[in-house]
Amino acid sequence: MEDRISFLYVERAVLNRDGNAVTIQDSRGIAHVPATELAVVLLGPGTKVTYAAMALLGDAGVSAVWVGEKGVRYYAHGRPAAKTSRFAEAHAKIWSNQRSRLRCARRMYAMRFPGEDVSELTMAQLRGREGARMKRIYAAEAQRTGVEWSRRSYDPMDFDAGDPINRALTESSAALYGIAHAVIVGLGFLPSLGIVHTGTDRSFVYDVADLYKAEISIPAAFDAVAAASAGDYFNVRRLVRDKVVTTRLIQKMVRDLQELMDIPTSETYSDAELMLWNELEVIAAGINWADESGVP
Secondary structure, three states: OOOOOOOOOEOOEEEEEEEEEEEEOOOOEEEEEEHEOEEEEOOOOOOEEEEEHHHHHOOOOOOOEEHHHOOOOOEEEEOOOOOOOOHHHHHHHHHHHHHHHHHHHHHHHHOOOOOOOOOOOOOOHHHHHHHHHHHHHHHHHHHHHOOHHHHOEEEEEEEHOOOHHHHHHHHHHHHHHHHHHHHHHHHOOOOOOOOOOOOOOOHHHHHHHHOOOOHHHHHHHHHHHHOOOEEEEOHHHHHHHHHHHOOOHHHHHHHHHHHOOOHHHHHHOOOOEEEOOOOOEEEOOOOOOOOOOOOO
């Protein structure tokens, strides 16, 4: 997972297979992409996918995510690369205990506030400090790029209603959510069990993406708007991708997730053995555990 390309967004094209490569065909021709180098394929409007392409993506452990235009809406995803439940069990254990969940939340905020001691802060105090931090970040990015800024304002049901910078921020955040979602399910964590966020099937995705917005998606949005002439299209996703590559975000995200969930970096997610739960232990599956009389 650490060595894979973050994401590939495709729209109005046909995906097929040629050997171990995914082929993407549109009016400009055919491009070949090695499947094992991808973390997630974002399938946008007008995309057609063959059975052969999906079989290859599944075998290579590539997450296939069906999204709306510009990747702003999430609709569905295919089977992830993880084949073990170890990471999901560790995640659920932390989430289900109030003290361990608070401890994990403090770790997340500590990643955003380098050099600050947040070990004794309550969730309300952490939220307040994060809100003030975000205001400072937006103001600093506006001053750096010269982009006019008032406040974060957007309508989830009407993407085009926002001003250019708010549309760019929504689009860059969507790309970052896709990357975070791919890494989370690729390792076997549970997207719905948020530590800070709660209530949706992607609560943990928002948790993880928030760790990197100040470094990745927010600067990319302001840079994109600053570089575009009035009324011109701004390519936010390209700038997000460039920042993901230069910061080695996927590698960092994998390590950060293992640290947050107290999982040794030597742990692997690819090997798995089906077992049976037996109260305080696990026992082998595929065995008839009844005695000769048929009584358990």
